[in-house]
Amino acid sequence: MKKIISLFGVLIAFTLVLAACGEKSQEDVMQDLDKILDDLTGYKAEAEMTLQTGDEPQDYQVEVYYQHPTNYRVALSNDEKDPSQIILRNDEGVFVLTPALNKSFRFQSDWPENNSQVYLYESLINDILMDPERSFSATEDHYVFQTNTNYTNKNLNQQEIMLNKKDLTPASVKIMDVDLDVLVEVNFTHFEMNAEFSEGDFDMDRNMTGAQLESNVPTLAEEEETGDADDSFTIFYPMYEPQGTGYPSHQEVITEEGKRVIITYEGDQPFTLVQQQARYVDASTPVHISQGDPVDLGFTYGALATEGETKTISWSYQGTDFFLASKHLSEEDMIAVARSVYGTEEK
Numbered sequence: 001m002k003k004i005i006s007l008f009g010v011l012i013a014f015t016l017v018l019a020a021c022g023e024k025s026q027e028d029v030m031q032d033l034d035k036i037l038d039d040l041t042g043y044k045a046e047a048e049m050t051l052q053t054g055d056e057p058q059d060y061q062v063e064v065y066y067q068h069p070t071n072y073r074v075a076l077s078n079d080e081k082d083p084s085q086i087i088l089r090n091d092e093g094v095f096v097l098t099p100a101l102n103k104s105f106r107f108q109s110d111w112p113e114n115n116s117q118v119y120l121y122e123s124l125i126n127d128i129l130m131d132p133e134r135s136f137s138a139t140e141d142h143y144v145f146q147t148n149t150n151y152t153n154k155n156l157n158q159q160e161i162m163l164n165k166k167d168l169t170p171a172s173v174k175i176m177d178v179d180l181d182v183l184v185e186v187n188f189t190h191f192e193m194n195a196e197f198s199e200g201d202f203d204m205d206r207n208m209t210g211a212q213l214e215s216n217v218p219t220l221a222e223e224e225e226t227g228d229a230d231d232s233f234t235i236f237y238p239m240y241e242p243q244g245t246g247y248p249s250h251q252e253v254i255t256e257e258g259k260r261v262i263i264t265y266e267g268d269q270p271f272t273l274v275q276q277q278a279r280y281v282d283a284s285t286p287v288h289i290s291q292g293d294p295v296d297l298g299f300t301y302g303a304l305a306t307e308g309e310t311k312t313i314s315w316s317y318q319g320t321d322f323f324l325a326s327k328h329l330s331e332e333d334m335i336a337v338a339r340s341v342y343g344t345e346e347k
Contacts, residue, residue, distance in 0.1 A: 026136040029143050032168055033125050040122060042067040042197065045170070046190040047119055049076075051298050052183050053339065055239075058299060062119050062186070065195075071202045072112065074119065075211075076300065084211050085316075087111075087294060087301050090202040096294050096301045097204065098316050099211035102281045104204065105303050109293045116149045116159070117296075118173050118186050124161050141165055149175065152295075153335050156183060169193060184298065233277045233320055235261050240340035242333045244268030271326035271337065278321045297339045304331070313338045 024032075045064040050057050058078070065073040072089040086097040094107040117123040128134060131147040138144065145161045160174040169191040175184035200206035237248075246267030253260045260276040292305030295313060302315030302322075311334050313324045324338050 023138070024143075029136070029163075029168070030129060033128060036168060037122060037125050037129075039194075040068060041194045042071075043121055044190075044192040044195040045119070045121065045188055047186050047188045049119065050185045052181075052185070053239075053298065058342070060299065064119055064121075065197065065201055066120065066122065067197050067202065071197075072120075073202055073207065078299070085300055086207050086211060088202055088204055088207060090204070092204070094294055095204045096303065097208050097211070099208055100280075100319075101278050101316060102208070102212070103278075103316065104208065105290050105294075106204075107290050107292065107294055107303070111294050114150075116151050116156075118159070118175055118184055121170055121191075124170060124173065127159065128161060138165075142171055143168070151175075152332055153339065154332060155336065167193070233259070233275075234318065236275065236317075236320070236322075236341050237263065238273065238337045238340045240336050241265065242269040242329060242337070245270070269326075269328050269333070271324060271329050271334075273337075273341070274323040274325075276321050278316050278319050295335055295338075297335070299339075299342055302338060304334070317342055 043064075043066050045062075047062045047064070049060045049062050051060070061077050063073075063075040065071075070089060070091075073086065075084050075086045077084040084099060086095075086099070088095040088097065089111060092106075094109045094111050096105045096107075097103070112120060112123065116127055127147045127149065128145045133148060135146045136143070142165055143163045145163070147159055147161065149156055149159050155177050156175050157178045158176045158180060160172075160176070162171040162173070163169065164171050170188045172188065173184075173186045174182045176182050200210075244267050245265045248263050248265045251262045251264070253262065255276075257279060258277050260274060263273045263275075265271050265273075290303045290305055292303050292312075295302050295304040297313075297315060300315050300317050302313045304311070304313050306312075309327045310325055311327075311329065311331060313322075313334055315322050315338065322338070322341060324334060324341075326334060329337070
């Protein structure tokens with residue numbers, strides 16, 4: 001009996017040692033995350049994002065500013081390809097900026113609410129807190145949650161969120177399909193909690209001008225002035241085709257703005273993809289106000305709208321403007337097609 005009591009005492013002592021070492025239960029971590037969410041005044045983050053949805057991995061840099069309650073600035077860039085694109089939310093609305101084209105879209109939208117956002121800390125915390133099916137584990141340096149997601153693209157099914165044990169800041173996020181194959185991976189390289197911001201950090205005009213001044217990539221206006229721009233652009237084809245979509249027909253049209261390529265997919269799920277070399281927008285051109293919503297295509301942001309029975313998505317990528325339209329595709333399939341357009345190409 002004394003041996004049993006002695007063993008019981010050792011177990012209690014061992015448990016106390018573990019508690020003293022700072023090991024927390026899932027409930028402890030969730031309570032801490034809930035408090036962080038309540039006290040969060042803002043943050044600045046930098047991350048590296050890799051998309052695994054094409055033939056080759058695509059790498060992007062992401063910079064995020066968030067100021068409580070509704071100011072956002074997310075800058076996407078790819079050093080080897082596209083100049084920066086910036087999505088802003090401030091008191092005037094939501095803006096998608098493409099500085100190299102001097103182009104901006106304005107939305108009356110509640111972005112980024114109501115959907116998962118892979119590089120927004122408060123979105124990741126909410127996904128953890130709100131998912132009753134979440135799983136939890138711990139490594140030497142991290143707490144790891146696996147949760148369901150809330151993306152329009154249902155192929156982005158699960159996510160693994162890794163938080164630093166020291167302060168519960170984000171370390172990495174992996175977005176997976178139903179087979180747990182990683183489609184998107186984000187690794188945070190810098191995170192500053194409750195950061196301070198300057199007056200112009202969320203201003204549309206200052207962000208457009210600042211990005212143009214900082215960029216080493218010439219704008220299309222400069223290329224046109226030097227004669228470097230022409231109409232021999234790369235033609236892209238979507239890797240994803242919804243079931244029932246027929247073989248595409250291809251048409252080239254010469255307009256006042258240059259060559260336009262129209263790819264039409266027939267069948268039970270028809271859609272049309274139009275692409276044309278992007279043109280620099282003169283500074284005097286008014287900002288376009290879209291009735292739709294900004295849509296995250298992974299490598300860029302586009303404008304999703306509905307005009308009558310027709311759904312449309314428009315976006316710019318690698319110096320090309322794209323316009324996708326269909327009366328038959330669901331919103332989910334529209335986004336899936338648009339997200340896959342960068343994956344394959346023809347000269």
